[in-house]
Amino acid sequence: VSAREDDERPDPDALLAQIKAEELRGKRARLKIFFGAAPGVGKTYAMLEAARHAKEDGVDVVVAAAETHGRAETAALLEGLEVVPRRAVAYRGVQLEELDLEAVLARRPAVALVDELAHTNAPGSRHAKRWQDVLELLDAGIDVWTTLNVQHIESLGDVVQQITGVKVRETVPDVVIERADDVELVDLSPEELLDRLAEGKVYVPDQASRAAQSFFQRGNLLALRELALRRAAERVDAEVLRYRREHGIETPWPTRERILVCIGASPSSERLIRATKRMAEGLHAVWTAANVEVIGAPPLGERDRERLEAHLRLVETLGGEVVRLHGSSVAEALLAYAREHDVTTIVAGKPTHSRWRDRVRGSMLDELIRGSGAIEVHAIAPVEREAPPPAPVGRRPGADSRSYAWAAASIAVVTVACALVFPYVTLAEITMLYLIGIVLASLLGRGPSLVAASLSVAAFDFFFVPPRFTFSIADPRYFLTFGVMFACGVVISTLVVRLRHQELDAITREQRTAQLQAFTRDVAAAASVADVATVLARHLEETLDVAAAVLVPDPDDGLVAAAGLTPLAPQEIAVARWAFEHGAQAGHGTDTLAGASALCVPLIAGEAAVGVLAIQRRRGTPPRLGIDQRQLIDALARQAALALARVQLGEQAREAALRARAEELRSSLLSAVSHDLRTPLAVITGAATSLVQHGESLSAAARTELAQSIVEDARRLERVLSNLLQLTRVETGLEPATEWVPAEEVIGSALTRTEEIRRGRAVETDVPPELLLKIDPVLFEQVLINLIENATKHGAPPFAIRARRQGGAVEIEVADRGPGLPEGEPARLFDKFVRASTAPGAGLGLAVVRAIVQAHGGTVAAENRPGGGAALRVVLPTPEPPAQVSISSAGQMASSHGDSLRS
């Protein structure tokens, strides 16, 4: 298949995505951006003017936020437009006015005007950034018009910095700009802009006037204008491309490019990320940022960790994917990942260190290029020559003042030992002894070992090198000795420290793996939503020393806690709800609702959130969670989400099966009832109509026979009906009214009432006279009647009823010597409408037996008897009856009521 042929036809996936996007465009709120190259080009003016026109056309437009900066001509445009009052926020004694998101949401206009998309909200607002407010407005179905300058686009931040030398702090992620349905470029030539500036028509905050002066240079403005025009043109390109694709016009389809960028804690990584984003945009490629942890490398310091974390977040805001790789070298890990994921281009930073380091350690870039094969490798230079990376100041095993004391002490001990042996040995042996001290001290860490090396040199010089007890040296050869001693100390300590780090690394990695494994195992065993939630909460609480809670949606009650030791405050639940609804993290340490004390992580399986994980500090407010911990949380949350989805699916399937079973029962009830009611009715109708119509022509014997069949089938009908009624009553929750009743009595009354059905066939009884049952006499009589009827209908004489006490229960058995039970599961016999043989009568009798017995807390069973026939058994839990109701076997009362006889 030639690739060309393929390319001419639109890819079905792309078409589908396009249809979806079109559907979305039809329904979702529209975002319009008035886009400019610099402040003062008239974006706000253009937006307000457009709003006035829209209002004249009858569109419901309100101003949610507009910065007029005191310009009269702009303020004049606000006349006649509805303005939603701002929300006052007090921050460090300054009264700030912020967009009132709640008020705008409540007002629900068709279009809301929100000036300055890049604005940063005052602390305490729901969102950290105004663009987040805008996204929420859009989510609520409100169209938003907004303004934006080119320098605020996240991916262009570094380019703008290169042009203007000003570091832009307020940025808007590219995804937000890509979300825009319309981008209107508001253009003004640099000359005009500078004129306006000179006339004071451009608002420049006082404190920024110096920065502004360098910003508003003609050259800068030209460059920015070009940038803005290019950016707008790129959008037009994308539009054209989309249009052509929609209309089947042949276009060069974008190849499936995949870019991998290698990032680390170094500040130059930021530039790498932005460059990759731009490259990916140009190539219509997906891009991934990888951070490689080299096995055995010293851990990062606190500052480096924070920077790395910021880089990873930047990748996410720019729409890239983040992966963390492990390997013995950076290049190796990158290449392995790249080959596995069909990466076409790898982006890496140009080395900033000296060539010497490469000679010693090998160059990552060299290795990468050598091993890349078909994969392109781009090396990108940093913005400026960065300061040499600070010496790693990370956690070092035991490097505290105590270690230094120990190092000094060990050298002191060595010095004393040397002094003792000095008369017998040469200086060469003394240096050896000092080396032992240095090696020992190196176990305490790099710092102490360096101290030990210095002290050794000093002590050796002072105490032993002639002239002794001075620091002066007679023979310059000793400088060599000092140098060797010191070098040995440095090399040994470096090696030892690295070993220690590797060991610690291996241990933490092992722990992390073990934790994940334990979690995976536990969560796989979880059988319910509550189980999964408990496992997740418990693991997090144990590993991170935090309080964790898992919330899951409840059909009646919003989000409810499924597990967790700490009950959440209502405001934390509100944060959780936001995270759940928006599928994004919220709360402490995030950009949304950062004032909350809990971090809420949505548990996302596939497309939708299935729950929320809320994490809270146990005491006080220790520093925000580190990257390792966030990663652990993410990993656990992902797994838990999948497990939750699995469990929920399982529960749904179970419910569906139950529903299906109920449905099946209902339909079998209908068919059985209609059969069992219609048959006797047919007999009765037939017999009765013959009597009515042909009564006179029939013989007396025939008339009697017809009448007899009417009687019999009417009785049969009655039994079916009364069984149905009993069953319904018991199954709808009729509580048996239990009393102590002699077994003999209830068996006797059942036998009396079945005399007719039995047609004189005898039933043997074996019932201890003193045996008492705790039963509802009316309901239980029905149990016995149905069992007797079942035996006489399907079995053969001799019939027998036996009752006896078995420990804490009474067992009553109705047995016969017939053909026995049908093949199959005996318990099925007690299901509704299962009939043992073809004898008439609904298969309801035994279902009634089971229902009533179960309502008494008992069980039913059926089995074939040795020697033939079936035995149906009822087991009722029966405590020992209280003394005043017991019957003595001699037939005498044990009751105290015997004395209360009135005569």
Added chain:
Amino acid sequence: MRTVLVIDDDQAVRRFLRTVLAGQGYAVVEAGSVAEGIDQLQRARPDAVLLDLGLPDGDGTQVLAALPPDGPRIPVIVLSARGHEGDKVIALDSGADDYLTKPFGAGELMARLRAVMRRGRSPGGATPDVLEVGAIRIDQPRHEVTVEGKLVRLTPIEFKLLVELARQPGRVLTHRQLLRDVWGGSAVEQSHTLRVHIATLRRKLERDPAQPRWLVTEAGVGYRLRDDAAG
């Protein structure tokens, strides 16, 4: 000719009862509601009443309350469905003589009707010294009971229970009635006590107490002493 008042709101039931009773030589008066029933009770002066409990304008027991307090008692048979044992007990405790569970056959109806009318005829209050029900013979002055000629020894309570049942052979007596008459008003809730005494009494009267011929249980209602061994 004896008159039977049928109080039932169902036309088909009334037609069936009318046909059967007329065929047996009774005069039949019909009523479809409580009000009509009470009216007919005074106007037609029936010899027996067949009373349905569920009537459109009220409970059948209201008719029982309206029975003339003086003169010979009019026997009442209550007609009721299975599963409403509580209603039967209330009706019996309120003065009904017997009950029939719907659906019932013509033979059963006539047997019950004859039995209540026979009892109604016998003078109330004073009981004869010697009672004979089926194979059971009770000599009250001598406190002697024989079954098929064989002497059985009863405790005082058993004896009193048996006499209560035998005074109205074939009639069902509720737990409450038996407890009230044998033990006195304070014991009416002690039905387990009654059950225990019935069990010991049955042991002495019956050949197989698990399949009684004479002293039968009406589950949830009470006990009846059958006067014909066939049932």
